[in-house]
Amino acid sequence: xxxxxxxxxxxxxxxxxxxxxxxxxxxxxxxxxxxxxxxxxxxxxxxxxxxxxxxxxxxxxxxxxxxxxxxxxxxxxxxxxxxxxxxxxxxxxxxxxxxxxxxxxxxxxxxxxxxxxxxxxxxxxxxxxxxxxxxxxxxxxxxxxxxxxxxxxxxxxxxxxxxxxxxxxxxxxxxxxxxxxxxxxxxxxxxxxxxxxxxxxxxxxxxxxxxxxxxxxxxxxxxxxxxxxxxxxxxxxxxxxxxxxxxxxxxxxxxxxxxxxxxxxxxxxxxxxxxxxxxxxxxxxxxxxxxxxxxxxxxxxxxxxxxxxxxxxxxxxxxxxxxxxxxxxxxxxxxxxxxxxxxxxxxxxxxxxxxxxxxxxxxxxxxxxxxxxxxxxxxxxxxxxxxxxxxxxx
Numbered sequence: 001x002x003x004x005x006x007x008x009x010x011x012x013x014x015x016x017x018x019x020x021x022x023x024x025x026x027x028x029x030x031x032x033x034x035x036x037x038x039x040x041x042x043x044x045x046x047x048x049x050x051x052x053x054x055x056x057x058x059x060x061x062x063x064x065x066x067x068x069x070x071x072x073x074x075x076x077x078x079x080x081x082x083x084x085x086x087x088x089x090x091x092x093x094x095x096x097x098x099x100x101x102x103x104x105x106x107x108x109x110x111x112x113x114x115x116x117x118x119x120x121x122x123x124x125x126x127x128x129x130x131x132x133x134x135x136x137x138x139x140x141x142x143x144x145x146x147x148x149x150x151x152x153x154x155x156x157x158x159x160x161x162x163x164x165x166x167x168x169x170x171x172x173x174x175x176x177x178x179x180x181x182x183x184x185x186x187x188x189x190x191x192x193x194x195x196x197x198x199x200x201x202x203x204x205x206x207x208x209x210x211x212x213x214x215x216x217x218x219x220x221x222x223x224x225x226x227x228x229x230x231x232x233x234x235x236x237x238x239x240x241x242x243x244x245x246x247x248x249x250x251x252x253x254x255x256x257x258x259x260x261x262x263x264x265x266x267x268x269x270x271x272x273x274x275x276x277x278x279x280x281x282x283x284x285x286x287x288x289x290x291x292x293x294x295x296x297x298x299x300x301x302x303x304x305x306x307x308x309x310x311x312x313x314x315x316x317x318x319x320x321x322x323x324x325x326x327x328x329x330x331x332x333x334x335x336x337x338x339x340x341x342x343x344x345x346x347x348x349x350x351x352x353x354x355x356x357x358x359x360x361x362x363x364x365x366x367x368x369x370x371x372x373x374x375x376x377x378x379x380x381x382x383x384x385x386x387x388x389x390x391x392x393x394x
Contacts (some may be wrong), residue, residue: 010035026296027172028143032156033164035141038316039119040166041068043143046121047168049073050229054123056197056220059240061123062130063225066117069248071114073225074106074241075217083109086269088285089133098129106241112289119143123365125149134158139288145170147231151194192393194293196223200387201362205370206377211360211385214240215337222339223391229341234349236263236356237337243267244356252340252388256349259338260356267333267357268296268326278315287313298323340355341391344365347376354380364390 003020019026028043035043042065049070053061059075076099085088087109095101100122108115120134122144131151134142141164142155155165178191198216200223222237229235229247236257238243244263246255268274269292277295279288291313292302295317301320303309310317337360338353345367353361361377365386377384 001012001029004028006037006040007034027169029167031147031152031157031165031167033141033159033162035164035166037344038067039141039164042066042119043121043141043166043168045228046070046119049144049224050121050123051152052196052224052227053221056195056224057217060099060103062100062107063121064107064110064118065121066105066114066118069078069230070225070228070242070245071109072107072110072242072245073221074103074110075221076103077240078102079105079239082270082272082275085275088112088288092129092133094129098127099190100124100127101129101133104130108133108137110241110243110266111245114262116286116289126155128154131155136285140164141166143168150213159324192227192391194227194389194391196220196227196389200330200389201385203365203386203388204383205374205386206382206384208378208381208383211383215335215360215383218337219339219360219385222337223362223387223389226339226341226393227391228393229281231341231394233341233391233393234259235339236260236353236358237339238263238266238335238357243336252342252345253348253352255340256338256352260352263336264326264330264355265293265296268321268329270327271321271329273319273321273325277318280313280315296321330389331357335359337362339363341393343370345369347372350376350380350382354382361385362387364388 002025006017008015009017015186019040036374038061046063046065049063050061063073064071078096086218118140119140120142125146126144128146128150131154137155143166148202155163176191179186179188218237222235223241225235226233232249232252232255234246235242236259243266244259246259249255294304332353334355334357338358340363343364343366359382361382
């Protein structure tokens with residue numbers, strides 16, 4: 001396939017639209033559906049993300065993309081029973097035997113509000129277990145290097161047979177020079193083919209220099225996630241997955257606050273009060289996601305649990321999760337990693353990150369206030385690495 005005609009571009013009024021290869025053929029095959037302009041942006045960025053994580057870590061990887069930024073990325077580590085329940089996959093047969101399914105269950109389950117209607121990218125062949133998870137989620141499409149016959153049959157049943165399924169050639173290598181046109185002006189730059197691995201993480205600038213292997217892994221996952229996230233961006237990671245992504249904010253502290261709030265919700269979702277919410281049997285999965293978000297919100301939970309409202313969602317009125325309970329849950333969290341696509345210009349970013357359990361930091365360094373930021377990291381006993389690499393993505 002040398003070109004593929006799209007229904008329209010970013011918006012319905014933007015016609016004509018297509019993707020095409022200037023030389024040779026496209027590296028993708030559309031196996032089902034008719035992906036759109038933004039779909040392909042998500043697919044190609046998502047594929048780069050997961051293939052780089054697979055190359056850097058050796059683990060199967062998955063990402064859930066939405067509007068050209070990842071909601072999360074994860075490797076195929078097994079899920080605990082509480083995490084299975086939080087990700088709505090406790091009933092999935094064969095999950096523990098499928099690394100790629102575990103990776104997607106984690107990625108989809110991290111920020112379920114943002115993942116609604118996502119584009120999926122898998123580093124490895126999509127198997128029947130992964131397809132069974134994807135089948136019941138609201139999703140726009142998937143890109144993977146291969147699909148088992150059973151997985152393909154399951155996915156083709158989605159969206160009345162119109163689910164977007166794209167296969168990519170895993171051996172494809174793009175030109176080292178990339179171009180795009182804005183307002184009739186062509187931009188050209190070298191492709192960002194920087195390899196992110198443990199070799200970038202040797203410059204520890206804090207008094208605490210103890211960087212365990214599993215935290216090195218989290219740093220790598222967070223940095224590769226940022227490499228394909230709209231800047232400015234900050235990523236929180238824990239246990240082999242991105243648990244909070246703050247993307248596209250003009251102020252870095254706003255990135256940090258957004259990512260931290262998402263990470264906090266990820267931990268709170270695994271609390272037994274949340275896992276045991278008495279949902280009505282007729283409530284859909286998207287509705288349950290929305291209700292959990294309201295339940296965890298200090299502004300909205302009172303409205304949700306008011307008489308005349310809670311009856312729409314629950315079989316009986318659940319007890320609220322109080323501010324004190326939330327503080328106790330989050331106060332026990334430790335060992336989280338935070339990464340930034342550019343330097344932290346002020347120590348307020350680390351102050352906020354500390355309240356979300358951050359003990360490990362990776363950032364480029366290079367700010368005139370580096371000494372202040374290092375001092376704040378030392379105050380909390382954090383391990384901070386200066387990787388010397390900026391990862392802006394636009």
